[in-house]
Amino acid sequence: MGNAQKALVMAAGIFLAIALITIAVVMFVSAQEATKTAQENFSNIQNELSSTSFTVYDNTTISGSQVVNALRKFDNRQQFGIRVYTGRNKATGGTWYNHVVDNSGNVTAGAVTALDNASNQALDTYINPSGRFTATIIRDGNNVVHALQFVQN
Missing domain, CATH: 1.20.5 (Single alpha-helices involved in coiled-coils or other helix-helix interfaces)
Structure with a gap:
């Protein structure tokens, strides 16, 4: 080679x-x-x-019993709140359960209501099981869900 x-x-x-x-x-x-x-x-x-x-809960109409079920389902969830406007408490700004959340999704200081108050007919926080509510979701700037809001029709 x-x-x-x-x-x-x-x-x-x-x-x-x-x-x-x-x-x-x-x-x-x-x-x-x-x-x-x-x-x-x-x-x-x-x-x-x-x-x-x-x-x-995204822009839908649900019953009051579904609102109460949502309160139970998401009770004690970290960094999450539920705001309910009933026929009696619309003028006072509704009622927060679990945590108070602003429109940006930030948990803020404020009074929250006990879940038992939703079933007490004598209180303004009473949620009528047969009532109709419009549900919306409150998200932060990153599109993370931080709260639900229910407004009685």
């Missing part, structure tokens, strides 16, 4: 090694992008699933 032939075989080997390294790098970069996209999609799905329990 001559020197020229050895040089060609060596050059072909080097070329093949460079080609294999290039293919490996391209595959790694594309796999990295696919992983990032999959991670973002998973995060979006996780956010959607976490807010599905609130979709029933």
